[in-house]
Amino acid sequence: MSGAQRSLFFLGLPDLKNLVCVTLTLFDEEPRSKQIKTCRELVLLYSDILASPALESFTDITVVMAIPFFQKGVLQAFGQRRGLQLGSPRGVFPGDLQCCLSYSLISRLSPSWNKAGLYLVSGKDFLSERGTQSAVSMELSTTEGQLCISINTHTVRLSPTTLEDFNLPPLVLRRFCSDPDSVLDPSSTGGTVWCHVLPSMKKGQIITISRQLxxxxxxxxxxxxxNHWNSLYGYRLPELPEAELVYCSVYFRLLGETLFTYPLSCIRLQPAQCCPRGDLQGALDSFLSDVRDRVQSVCGFPARLTRKPCYHTTSLNSAASAQVQSREQVNLTLPPPSGPSSPSSLLHLPDQ
Structure with missing residues (x-):
């Protein structure tokens, strides 16, 4: 069920000594969009590369690959074609690999699984789905030469927004639908209209609603x-006749006075709602199948995801073991120490 115990799966990783990290720097008037588009293009174009937009910069892209792949000059040629500056190659830190693995995996899973806030929602047509949908939440961590993927399955409702949801008078709606140049002020019925925008589900204020870009x-x-949403996030915006196209201008307090335009299909008036029912095991099996299909290697090194899930297990502690744990807490994502195991919480690793 949603909110139940997380399933843990493990993937072997190559030795960091066999990898190299390079920073790509771009120069553009809209660096954030260009950064994400370029990074996503790189990840989808070359299966032997892992990449991620730099966390501390809107212009840098962190790239991880095997040393022989770097020596082929593929990345250098890509950078030259895109007008990117290549930094000097350096060693790979575990944090580099984890960030690049996370971004690359999510990018390669779309449009089968699409980022929506903290969830990956199933199906390329999820934007138009009015019923419940399968989703997963996923956390990645790297340690001791392996990647731990912690997965929780959910059934969510992320219903698309309609014009009727704004509670505007019928006459106003009819006029809006008949006049392509009409512009609506959703706050005219009283109060600020807040929304959540995909894919981040960031909260913003809807200023106007229009039928024109x-x-x-x-x-x-x-x-x-x-094309923009596809290249940025892998989203497939619904095919709509021109008469049904609606756009929202959204204001974000932390981003200044600039208004951002979103298609109505990417606007939600409520956050995703978790539902108690659904085929959660089927969703997990489907997600794992897609992960295995897209992660058959890491930077060109063969990789295999464990077949059976692992779980945190908790048993009653004796007074002696409780004293031991009080001195040194056990990190359940790490292999247990060598020697006799105490009856404390352990992570059971099944055969692959």
Whole structure:
């Protein structure tokens, strides 16, 4: 069930000594979008590369690969074609590998599994789904030459927003639908209208609703917007006739006075709701199948995900073992220390 014990799976990783890390730096007027697009393109183009947008910069991309792959000059040629600056190669830290693994895996899983806040939601048409949907939440950690993937399965409801949800008068809605140049102020019915925008589910304020893209914006057509969302996040925006296209201008307090335009299909008035029912085992099996299909190697080194899940188990502690644990807490994501095991919480690792 949703919220139940997490399933842990393990993936062997190559020795960091066999890998190299390089930073790509881009120069663009809209660095954040270009950074994500370039990083995603790199990950989807080369299966032997792992990459991630740098956490502390809107212009840098962290790339991890095997040393022989770097020596082939593939990354250098990619950077030259895109006008990117390549930093000097350096050793790989565990944090580099973990960040690049996480971003690369999520990118390669879409559109089968799509990021929506803390969830990965199943199905390329999830934006239009009005019923419940399968989803997973996933945490990655690297230690001792292996990747631990902690997975929890959920059934969620992430229903698309409609114009009727704004509680506008019927006459106003009819006028809006009949006039392509009409603009709505959703707060006119009283109070600020808050929303959550995909994929981050960040909270913002809807300022206006219109049927046209802003004339001073970067997109001229809905097709341009579809391509943009696909290249950024792997989202497949629904195919809609022109008469049904609706856009929202959203204000984010922490980002200044700039308004950001979103298609209505990527706006939610409520956060994702967890539901108690659903085929959670089926969702887990489907997700693992997709992960295995997309992670058959790590930087060109063969990799195999464990077949059976592992679980944290807790048993009653004796007074003696409690005293031992009080001095040194056991990290359950690490292998237990050598020697006789105490009846404390252990992580049981099944055969692969």
């Amino acid at each position: 802003p004339r001073d914006g970067p997109f001229r057509t809905y097709t341009d917007l579809q």
